Amino acid sequence: MYAEAIKFGQSVPVPDAAVRKLIQQGAKADIYQCWTCGSCDNECPINIATGRLHPQKIVRMANLGMLDELLYEPEIWHCLSCRRCANICPNAVKPSALIAHIRHILMEKKIISISTLRSYQELFERFQRVRRQAVTKCLEGKADSISEKQWRDWLLSPVPELLKTIRMKMTDFGSESHRQFNVSTRSAACFTCGECSSACPISCKKSVFDPRTIFRMVNLGLVDELIKNPAIWLCLDCGRCSDACSQLVEGREMIRRLKEIAVQKGAVDYKFLRCLQQINENVYNRWLDEVDAYLGFNKVSPCCETLFDTSRFQNLSNAQRRRYNRMR
Numbered sequence: 001m002y003a004e005a006i007k008f009g010q011s012v013p014v015p016d017a018a019v020r021k022l023i024q025q026g027a028k029a030d031i032y033q034c035w036t037c038g039s040c041d042n043e044c045p046i047n048i049a050t051g052r053l054h055p056q057k058i059v060r061m062a063n064l065g066m067l068d069e070l071l072y073e074p075e076i077w078h079c080l081s082c083r084r085c086a087n088i089c090p091n092a093v094k095p096s097a098l099i100a101h102i103r104h105i106l107m108e109k110k111i112i113s114i115s116t117l118r119s120y121q122e123l124f125e126r127f128q129r130v131r132r133q134a135v136t137k138c139l140e141g142k143a144d145s146i147s148e149k150q151w152r153d154w155l156l157s158p159v160p161e162l163l164k165t166i167r168m169k170m171t172d173f174g175s176e177s178h179r180q181f182n183v184s185t186r187s188a189a190c191f192t193c194g195e196c197s198s199a200c201p202i203s204c205k206k207s208v209f210d211p212r213t214i215f216r217m218v219n220l221g222l223v224d225e226l227i228k229n230p231a232i233w234l235c236l237d238c239g240r241c242s243d244a245c246s247q248l249v250e251g252r253e254m255i256r257r258l259k260e261i262a263v264q265k266g267a268v269d270y271k272f273l274r275c276l277q278q279i280n281e282n283v284y285n286r287w288l289d290e291v292d293a294y295l296g297f298n299k300v301s302p303c304c305e306t307l308f309d310t311s312r313f314q315n316l317s318n319a320q321r322r323r324y325n326r327m328r
């Protein structure tokens, strides 16, 4: 294959074993084991919604020793840190750990500053607000895509706290669904320590998404309230809450079950599920555009300009920018 590429005058990357070893030692991601099956690409929620994040490619680049290219690879910042790629990998490769390591190198080399990282995290939290608002509209049957104005308004304004009082019925405790949760997910063992919320990649304000609140509500038998709540549809199904729980509570299973009950009881229908898919494509693509603009990979978006100083990759060369634009 190499000979053919040379014959046609194309440039091919020369694998750099020393850099590859260095990356593996830092990331501890078992990149050597990758056989490029592509399962991680198919499992990545960002890739599913947008086709713009390929963990397989990132692992491949690391195996070729392409560290310089990885440092300026926009996809590093598209990742949600959900670890679904690592969970699905048949060879126990951890693309998520590799991505976290590349971000760490960027900080160490001062290509990205702490304040830039904080602003990026703030942007990420604001993005979760948008997701919550978009799912709410979807549940109300009012939207299958969002306008520029809605995107901007939702990104800029907090989601109001739910102020209404939820009345509990004592019968909720002994209901069939409550018993089912207890047996299959060990929900009763939860002592609300909050480890799950700390581990969850999208946990933020209670009014947006907080797994501990969901699990507490299940324990209080408030299943009927939860199946109408947009929060359960924000969950990435990554299982980090379950992995973190010292009580072995299966948080991911609990949310999966809530979604099933919502469908079974008719709280949502197939139109909602189709709308959710479309809205996910829409909001994830917008978020990636926003991140690219913030980091200087792409044209500056109005929201980014309002929120932060842009062009964080000050030393991004024109060639790197051109390469990025060609890829899109």
Ligand code: SF4
Pocket: 033, 034, 035, 036, 037, 038, 039, 040, 041, 055, 056, 059, 088, 089, 090, 091, 092, 093, 094, 095
């Ligand atoms: S799932 Fe694992 S082996 Fe397959 S491409 Fe991804 S990292 Fe490589």
Ligand code: SF4
Pocket: 043, 044, 045, 046, 047, 053, 055, 078, 079, 080, 081, 082, 083, 084, 085, 086, 095, 096, 099
């Ligand atoms: S951690 Fe999640 S978002 Fe990031 S590459 Fe893996 S699956 Fe995709």
Ligand code: SF4
Pocket: 189, 190, 191, 192, 193, 194, 195, 196, 197, 212, 215, 244, 245, 246, 247, 248, 249, 251
């Ligand atoms: S980590 Fe486990 S015990 Fe702690 S709040 Fe979450 S589910 Fe409950």
Ligand code: SF4
Pocket: 199, 200, 201, 202, 203, 211, 234, 235, 236, 237, 238, 239, 240, 241, 242, 251, 252, 255
């Ligand atoms: S599975 Fe758990 S950790 Fe993952 S997004 Fe859902 S609540 Fe958060």
